[in-house]
Every structure is written in structure tokens, then in C-alpha cells.
Amino acid sequence: GDNYPIAFYPNSVEECYRYTIEAFNAAEDAECPVFLLCDGFIAHLYEAIDMVRIRTKSRKRARKPLGSTEARHFTGLLSKDQMPATKDTKRYREWHRKVKAKVSKAARSYQFYEYQENEKSNTLIISYGIVSRMTNELKDKYSLFRPIRIFPLLDKQLINACSKHKNIICVEMNDGQYAREVQALIKRDVVSLPILGGNITHAELVKGIDKILRSKKHGR
Numbered sequence: 001g002d003n004y005p006i007a008f009y010p011n012s013v014e015e016c017y018r019y020t021i022e023a024f025n026a027a028e029d030a031e032c033p034v035f036l037l038c039d040g041f042i043a044h045l046y047e048a049i050d051m052v053r054i055r056t057k058s059r060k061r062a063r064k065p066l067g068s069t070e071a072r073h074f075t076g077l078l079s080k081d082q083m084p085a086t087k088d089t090k091r092y093r094e095w096h097r098k099v100k101a102k103v104s105k106a107a108r109s110y111q112f113y114e115y116q117e118n119e120k121s122n123t124l125i126i127s128y129g130i131v132s133r134m135t136n137e138l139k140d141k142y143s144l145f146r147p148i149r150i151f152p153l154l155d156k157q158l159i160n161a162c163s164k165h166k167n168i169i170c171v172e173m174n175d176g177q178y179a180r181e182v183q184a185l186i187k188r189d190v191v192s193l194p195i196l197g198g199n200i201t202h203a204e205l206v207k208g209i210d211k212i213l214r215s216k217k218h219g220r
Helices: 013-030 089-105 132-137 155-161 175-186 202-217
Strands: 006-007 033-036 112-118 122-124 143-146 149-151 166-174 191-194
Touching: 006 013, 006 089, 013 033, 013 089, 013 166, 013 202, 089 122, 112 155, 122 155, 122 175, 122 202, 132 143, 143 155, 155 175, 166 175, 166 202, 191 202
Parallel strands: 006 033, 122 143, 122 166, 166 191
Antiparallel strands: 006 149, 112 143
16 A cells, blocks of 8 residues: 655666666665666666766675575465565555655755746746656756656755745646645645656647736736
8 A cells, every 4th residue: 555666757868877786775875775767758768878977886785695694484464473464554654764764864865956036027837758848948047947856855955945936837748637636735726737658849848837827927
């Protein structure tokens, strides 16, 4: 049931390389799998990268490799002292608190994001993945926020950025999944601009944002 994954969403070939390393580092810290998300556009990109610029390094494992120490028990069930404990409510609550605290602590070391504030604009555009490369062209007109650690939510950073703007628009290649998360966090209206079907054009993006802002201006 309860799960608290760490997930990164790069938007370039260079970032895919960098955040793959960071994903392994975070997985070591959290002692659980970390997700590296990638949309179809990013996955098919060919880009030249400067390896020297990438300062991220993988850390050495603190734990010894599997098989080099005493036998270890792996199970998908809740367990205690290497025995199933699926009906032990107290044990589950203890385990849940421990795992949640461990992952939350690890996530705090990986607060990756980009925020480009435009002091002349009262509109903030939130986007990630390939869409964020398109919205970046609008930085002279709007403020931009790009979450790279897409989960857990960047609570403080999102709340701070959103507090400075009247209009919050979340542009994403799905039907508003991240927009709903942000709206629940900031407890304000977040307008979702979904781009579905895999066809993304700059004209469609600009038209969609303009339509939203006109609608809000006229109170619709």
C-alpha cells in the first residue's frame, strides 16, 4: 500500500546521464528503488554533452555487496526477525514510520529544480520533461518552475514560487497529474494545460496559455 518513492525527471541527454548517477546515490541513501522518468521525446534525443562539466560522482556503497557477508533474507512481505508479520498491526506501523522517515531524509539531499523568476509577470508556468524545453522559450514573458525531483514534491520551493504569482499554470504531457498534486499542496487554483497525444507545437502551447489567461481575466 503505502509507498514514498523518489523520482527524477531530466529534460536533456546530459541530465539523463547526471541524474542516473544521482538516482543510484539516492537509492543508496534511501535504501529503496529510485525512479528515473523519461518521456519518449527525451528518450530518442541525440545530443553532444561535455562530460567534464558533469560534476556528479557516484558514491561508494556503505554496505558490503550481496553474498560477501552472512545470509540475508529478502521478502515482499512485512516481516519481523525474518518471519512473516503481515497481521501484526503494531509492527506495520513501526515499519511504516521508519521507511517514511528514511526516504524523506534522503530526499532532502536531492532538491533538484530550476526556477526562473520574471518580476514583470504575475503568471508562473510549471513544466517538466520535454515540455519544459518548450516553455523555456517563454521566459521573457512568464516565470518558470521546473521540478527535476518530481517526487516527493518540492514543497518549500513550490510554495515560495507560487506565492509570488497570481496565475499558476501547469503544462504537462498527461491529463493534469502533477497539477493536481501542486494544487493540493498550495491550496490554490492551479490551471492544468494538458498536451495529449504526443504532438507538441510551440503555437499550440502559446495558444493554450493565452486562452487560459484571457479566461481568468474575464472571470470565466
